[in-house]
Amino acid sequence: MANSNPNNDADIAHIAGNAPAHVKRAMSDHRPLLGNRFKEHIPGPIFFEVIQDRFRTTEVSIVGGSDGVLEARVVVELDVEEDMLNGKGEMHTGCSASLIDMGSTLPLHALAIAKGIEQYVSVSQTMNVMYHSPARLGDKLKLINTTIILEGDAHSAKTEIWNASRGGLVASGSQIKMVPSRLPPQKL
Numbered sequence: 001m002a003n004s005n006p007n008n009d010a011d012i013a014h015i016a017g018n019a020p021a022h023v024k025r026a027m028s029d030h031r032p033l034l035g036n037r038f039k040e041h042i043p044g045p046i047f048f049e050v051i052q053d054r055f056r057t058t059e060v061s062i063v064g065g066s067d068g069v070l071e072a073r074v075v076v077e078l079d080v081e082e083d084m085l086n087g088k089g090e091m092h093t094g095c096s097a098s099l100i101d102m103g104s105t106l107p108l109h110a111l112a113i114a115k116g117i118e119q120y121v122s123v124s125q126t127m128n129v130m131y132h133s134p135a136r137l138g139d140k141l142k143l144i145n146t147t148i149i150l151e152g153d154a155h156s157a158k159t160e161i162w163n164a165s166r167g168g169l170v171a172s173g174s175q176i177k178m179v180p181s182r183l184p185p186q187k188l
Contacts (some may be wrong), residue, residue: 017061017073027060033109034102048098050089054078055102058142061112072111072147077164080139081184090134091170096161097129100173101104104157108177111150122155122177127171130175133163140164143177155179 012024019027026033034052059075086092101124112120135141142164148156158174 006044013072015057015060016041016075017059017111018104019060019062019114023062023110024060025115026054027057027110029078030055030057030109032155034105035038037186042044048102051078051081051084051095051098052102054081055143060110062111069149069151070111070114070147070149072107072114072150074103074106074110074145076143078134078141078143078147080141082137082138085137088134090136091139093129093171096131096171097127097173098145099161100129100159101127101175102171103159104160104175105143105177107145107147107157108150108155115150121180123180125173125178127173129171130169132169135161135163137169139166141169141170153178 012021012028015024015028017024031053055076055078057074057076058113061072061073063071065071067105080091084091084095105122107121107153108122142162144160144162146158148158153176156174157177158172161170162168163170
C-alpha cells in the first residue's frame with residue numbers, strides 16, 4: 001500500500017516490533033495515510049505535512065490484551081527543527097498537539113490494516129493534551145502511539161511525546177476519532 005515494492009523486507013528491517021511485514025511496510029511510509037487526499041483541489045503542501053514527512057518509524061507492534069482486544073503500538077521519531085518552535089525557542093504547544101493528533105492516528109491505521117480493513121478513514125472528534133516539559137531545537141523526540149480501542153464506532157488512541165535527547169515527557173494526549181460524513185470536496 002505505502003511502498004512501491006510490497007515484497008521488499010529490506011526497507012523495514014530497521015523497524016522493531018512483532019507486526020506482520022505488510023503492516024510495517026504501510027507504517028514505514030505514512031504519507032498515503034496522513035497526507036493530502038485532494039491534490040487535484042489543494043496542490044500545495046497541507047498543514048503539518050512538512051513536519052509529518054520527517055517521521056521515522058522505529059517500531060510497529062500488534063498485541064492482544066487480557067480482554068482479547070487487539071492493541072497496536074507505533075513508535076516514530078523526529079528532531080525538533082526551527083519550523084516547530086515558538087518565540088521562546090521551544091517547541092510550540094500547537095506543534096505538540098498536532099504531533100499527538102497525527103501520531104495517535106498511526107496505530108489506528110496499523111490495527112485496521114492488521115485486521116484486514118481495506119480503507120480506514122477517520123477524523124478527530126475530541127482531543128485531550130497535557131504539556132509536561134519543553135523541547136528545544138535539535139532535541140530528538142520519540143512519539144509512542146498506542147490504540148485504546150478500534151471496535152465498531154469506538155476509535156481512540158493515545159500518544160506520549162518523550163525527549164530522547166534530554167529525557168523527560170514533553171507532552172501526552174489522547175483522542176477519540178470518528179468516521180467522517182461523506183461530503184464531496186469543495187472547489188477552492
